[in-house]
Amino acid sequence: MMCHTVDLREWETIFLEGKELSGNDARNTASMLNKNGIIEILELKNGISIASNSYVGRIRIGDLQVNVYPKLNGMPLYRLLRYAYGLRELKLFNIAEHTLAAFSFFDLLIYELYAEAGDLLRRGIHKSYINKEEDLASPRGRIDINRLCSQGGLIRDKLPCRYFNRDENNILNRVLLAGMKLGIKLVSDDELKVKLQRLCSIMEESIEPMNLSRSNLQLAKDSVDRLTGRYSAVLEIINILYESQGIQLEDESRYISLKGYFFDMNAFFETLVGRLLADYAAEYTVKDQFSLYNMFIYTPGFNPRRRNPPTPRPDFALMKKGRAVKLLDAKYRDLWKNSLPREMLYQLSIYAMSGVGDKTATIIYPTTSDTPSVQKIGINDPVSGAKMACVILKPINLVKVADLLSHDENELAGYINNIVS
Numbered sequence: 001m002m003c004h005t006v007d008l009r010e011w012e013t014i015f016l017e018g019k020e021l022s023g024n025d026a027r028n029t030a031s032m033l034n035k036n037g038i039i040e041i042l043e044l045k046n047g048i049s050i051a052s053n054s055y056v057g058r059i060r061i062g063d064l065q066v067n068v069y070p071k072l073n074g075m076p077l078y079r080l081l082r083y084a085y086g087l088r089e090l091k092l093f094n095i096a097e098h099t100l101a102a103f104s105f106f107d108l109l110i111y112e113l114y115a116e117a118g119d120l121l122r123r124g125i126h127k128s129y130i131n132k133e134e135d136l137a138s139p140r141g142r143i144d145i146n147r148l149c150s151q152g153g154l155i156r157d158k159l160p161c162r163y164f165n166r167d168e169n170n171i172l173n174r175v176l177l178a179g180m181k182l183g184i185k186l187v188s189d190d191e192l193k194v195k196l197q198r199l200c201s202i203m204e205e206s207i208e209p210m211n212l213s214r215s216n217l218q219l220a221k222d223s224v225d226r227l228t229g230r231y232s233a234v235l236e237i238i239n240i241l242y243e244s245q246g247i248q249l250e251d252e253s254r255y256i257s258l259k260g261y262f263f264d265m266n267a268f269f270e271t272l273v274g275r276l277l278a279d280y281a282a283e284y285t286v287k288d289q290f291s292l293y294n295m296f297i298y299t300p301g302f303n304p305r306r307r308n309p310p311t312p313r314p315d316f317a318l319m320k321k322g323r324a325v326k327l328l329d330a331k332y333r334d335l336w337k338n339s340l341p342r343e344m345l346y347q348l349s350i351y352a353m354s355g356v357g358d359k360t361a362t363i364i365y366p367t368t369s370d371t372p373s374v375q376k377i378g379i380n381d382p383v384s385g386a387k388m389a390c391v392i393l394k395p396i397n398l399v400k401v402a403d404l405l406s407h408d409e410n411e412l413a414g415y416i417n418n419i420v421s
Contacts, residue, residue, distance in 0.1 A: 005065040010052050010265060011334065017047040019064075026062030029258070033059070038262050039068065054269075054332045056105050057244060059260030070105055070265055072368060076402035078108050083405055084272040085240075087112050087233045103189060106244070106261065109237055110183040114196055116234040117180055121202060126228050128170040136161045168206045172231050175220040177203045178212040179238030186241060186261060212242055266332035270315055273330040273364055276401070277316060280409075280416040290317030290324060292354050314351050314361065318420060326420065327351045328362045335365045335393050336372035345391060349379055352389035359389040364419065367395040394419050 008014050021027050021043050030041040040051040041061065050066060058067045070077065081087065103111060133144065135156075141163020148160050180200050187193045210216060217239055224231055244261040277286045292312045318326040329351070331344060344363065351361035372395035379389040396419060404412035 003060070003063055003065050005067065006050060007067045007069065008050065008052055009069055009071055010054060010056055011338070013049065013051040015047055015049050019048045021048065021064070022062030026064070029059075029061050039066065041066075054266040055262045055264050057260060057262035059258055059262065061259075066260075068262075072366075072398055073105070074103070076399050077105065078103075078112075079402040079405055080272055080398060081108060081268070082112065084268060084275055085233065085236050086275075087116070087237070105263065106186055106241070107189050107192060109240060110187045110196070111189075111192060113179065113183050113234060113237045113241070114192060114199065116237065117176060117199055120176070120230065120234065121199065123230075125168055125173050125176075125203075126170065126231070127166040127168050129164040130167045130170075131162070132165050133160070133162050135159065169208055171216070171220050171223055172228060172235075173203065173207045174210045175212065175216055175238065176231070176234060177207050178210050178216070179234070179241065181209075182212055182238070182241055186245075212238070214242075217242065266330075269332040269366060270330040273328075273396070274316060276396075276412075276416050277318070277328075277420065280413040281318065281420050282413065283417065284318035284320060284325070284420070287317045287319055287324070289313045289315065290327065292351070292356065295350070295354055312347075312350050312354070317356070325357045326360070326362065327354070327356055328364060328420070330364050333365055334367065335363065335375070336367060336395060340377070340391075340393065345377065348391045349389070352379060352391055360392055361389075362392040362394055362420075364394050364396055366398050368397065368399050370397055370400070 004016075004019065006014060006016065021030060021041075027043065030043070033039050033041060037053065038055045039053065039059075040049070042049045042051075048064075052068045056068045056070045058065065060066075072080075133147075135158040137158050139159045139161050141161050144160040144162050148154070151160070177200060180196050180203075184193055184196045184200070187196065217235065220231070221235055221239075224235070240263065241261070244263045246258055274286065274288055277284070290313065292314070295312060296309045298307070298309055314327040315330050316328045317324040318328070329348060333341075333344075340363075348361040348363055352359055374395075375393040377391040377393075378387050379391065380387055400415070401412065404415065
């Protein structure tokens with residue numbers, strides 16, 4: 001089957017005239033992607049309309065290959081990824097900056113996976129003490145008296161022993177190996193694929209393979225402690241790669257795998273903004289997902305289904321002396337080139353009218369230049385015209401942030417404090 005490839009950027013629309021989806025499976029996949037807000041693929045009378053949003057990645061739908069790329073790429077995106085997810089700057093193989101600039105979003109993640117895994121192997125992967133019980137001619141550990149008595153005493157030239165053996169074949173290393181195999185499956189760059197295969201070959205000498213799953217990933221995360229904290233970054237990358245391959249249905253009953261992968265840049269942007277606020281907005285304490293309790297309540301006697309009232313949750317609250325003084329949301333949408341969607345305005349208006357802070361709510365959105373400036377939307381009483389609150393739109397230049405992260409953190413602190421002031 002001949003494949004038709006479509007390349008587009010985030011928040012872009014393209015129309016394929018005279019094209020149609022190649023069967024019911026392709027139509028069902030397109031419907032599922034539309035329903036879950038990942039990408040809009042509509043089969044129209046005279047062609048197919050494809051509209052991307054904040055998700056980037058690639059997917060095969062029948063004979064149609066769709067690739068969605070972020071506007072920001074190369075070294076700036078790589079620096080922001082490392083910073084947002086707490087990854088270290090590792091240089092374990094010589095790769096030119098122009099080569100890195102050509103990497104896709106997922107290849108950048110997989111490059112970091114390779115770098116982190118290589119560093120773990122170079123320093124020595126974690127060995128766990130595993131309890132073993134064996135009959136040994138040369139005793140080690142403790143002699144198992146209970147088992148010795150139950151077998152009627154010493155009846156052969158071996159003693160039942162219990163001892164602990166240091167072994168690399170633990171949950172952390174098995175998930176690491178499974179994550180690298182997933183990276184091999186997803187990576188586009190041939191050189192990087194070969195390097196990952198080489199690391200896998202080394203690990204397979206002492207580590208058993210396992211199927212990667214949510215439960216195994218969680219077991220690995222739960223086993224991270226003070227001695228194994230260096231695995232945290234690599235587990236974060238593996239989790240992102242794993243979750244990008246499918247769709248979790250709303251009732252959480254099923255996880256449907258895709259012929260490809262997608263990642264929500266909005267989640268990345270929210271993580272990045274939260275880290276920047278926590279690190280550089282020194283005047284404030286930052287609280288994520290701040291709940292506005294009791295803003296909405298059911299009237300007594302008029303909640304026959306006994307439902308919990310909705311609780312608005314701004315992405316961030318800036319706190320002073322234990323009190324919220326500013327409410328902010330991070331929205332991965334260019335609100336300079338595009339108008340503010342109605343649903344975003346209504347959401348932020350509720351935050352602004354909540355009585356928390358100074359009767360304002362701020363949207364922080366990404367740009368790649370210093371051209372965009374602050375926009376403000378007043379919320380007025382429709383009868384008296386009196387000003388009630390204000391929604392503020394503030395840009396953050398991601399190219400500038402990536403550069404300052406490497407060269408001038410003092411200037412970066414000033415830039416972030418200017419955004420939240």
